[in-house]
Amino acid sequence: MKHEDFVEQVSTHSDALRAAAVAAGPDAPVPTCPGWTVRQLVEHIGVVHGWVAQATTTPVDGPPPGRPTPPQDWADLLAWWDELRAELLRNLAEVRPCWMRFPMLAASTAGWARRQAHETAIHRLDAEHAAAAAPHQQASTVPTLVFDPEFAADGIDELLSLQPVLSKHWESWTDTGRVLVHAADAGRLWVVRLRPGQPPEVGETRDAVGEVDATVAGTADAVYRALWKRPSTALVSGQPAVAAALRGL
Template identity: 55%
Template sequence: MEFGDYLERTRQQATALRAAAVAAGPEAEVPTCPGWTVHRLVRHIARVQAQVVLALDADAAGEAPRTERPPEDWDELLAFWDGQVDTMLTELARRGSGAPAWAFAGFSGTAFWARRQAHETAIHRLDAEHAAHGDDVPHLVFDSEFAADGADEVLTIMVARFPAQVTGTVLVHAADAGRAWLVTLTTGAPPVVGKATDIDTDASLVGTADAVYRALWKRPSTALVNGDPALVAALRTP
């Protein structure tokens, strides 16, 4: 996906997240994030995107920028978040894909943040949808290109950050996108993620790109798990 596509997707997902959050109400529980209310969900995404705004001017090799606490009042919180989304997307568009910026996990730059925020916003949009509609959330919310890109991001950036606690191999296959990944887990070492060249693995996660994307983020999904489910569960995310 191109840089501009990520910015457009972030705007679309933020709009959908906001609508679902308002429909659910601030006190509604978020079943996909146990212990969270919609108010906490919106404060989380607002604070994350406020940090991204600061990260764009922070030393790429320095410490994480510290953000102010978003407002507690619901209406003020929504207005604060609206402002952060607008500023973040405006600044990313102005700077373009090759500008420096602080980021976590050994990455940096505006291109990283454009992709990361498209998927951060999309997954939390799902959380807001589940808060508003329970289990009655469509199985195909995300198109195959975007969802497959999200699966790639979570595997190659998020999952790869955490040392594995088990040993084995997992095939991840987003069938409708024609994308597949082989994840090799070795206890105590970061997972190794590459192209799938062998389907003879200890476990597999298979479905539409949308379903695989949700399953990797531990959200309700129709993806199928075969083989050892503990290996699929071991694909850790923040």
């Protein structure tokens, strides 16, 4: 995917997230983020977008950006987030070096565009689930959301590469094994090697992978959701402990 594609995804999913959040209402629970309300979801994505907006204008060797503080009033919160995400999109429009938190991503706005595309897409999904579950909603909106195979497969690839940073779950792993991750409609396969107390080793392949201990397979959309621990139709088979370790992001 090209840089401008990721920027467009940030815009598209943030608009849809906002619409779903408004439809659900600030006090609606978010089923896919236990303990969160929609207000907390919007606060979270607003803080992230504001923080990254600052990161994209911070020199590569500059200090980490500070995190903005969200307002309490719901209308003010939405307006505050609107300003921050507009700033973020402006900053992402041009590819240039900048501060980056994740060492495996490019220290540039290109790295941030990809990261924020998937951050925003997954939280859009959360907002859609909240709207679908709200008492005043007559029908679920979630089935209408199907992520594009290329985009979802890229999200799988990004998440697998970021796993050692986004989660320390691997530090307590006690199982050894290999997991095949297969996004069928995107034609992409990854093999993840798990070892006790070690970061996972991830490799993408187009060849036969031999014997594996567990498999996570389905459409790219389904596997994307499964690896982010969202409701999914992906098929998980093999040794339960090994498969659970991969999904314990």
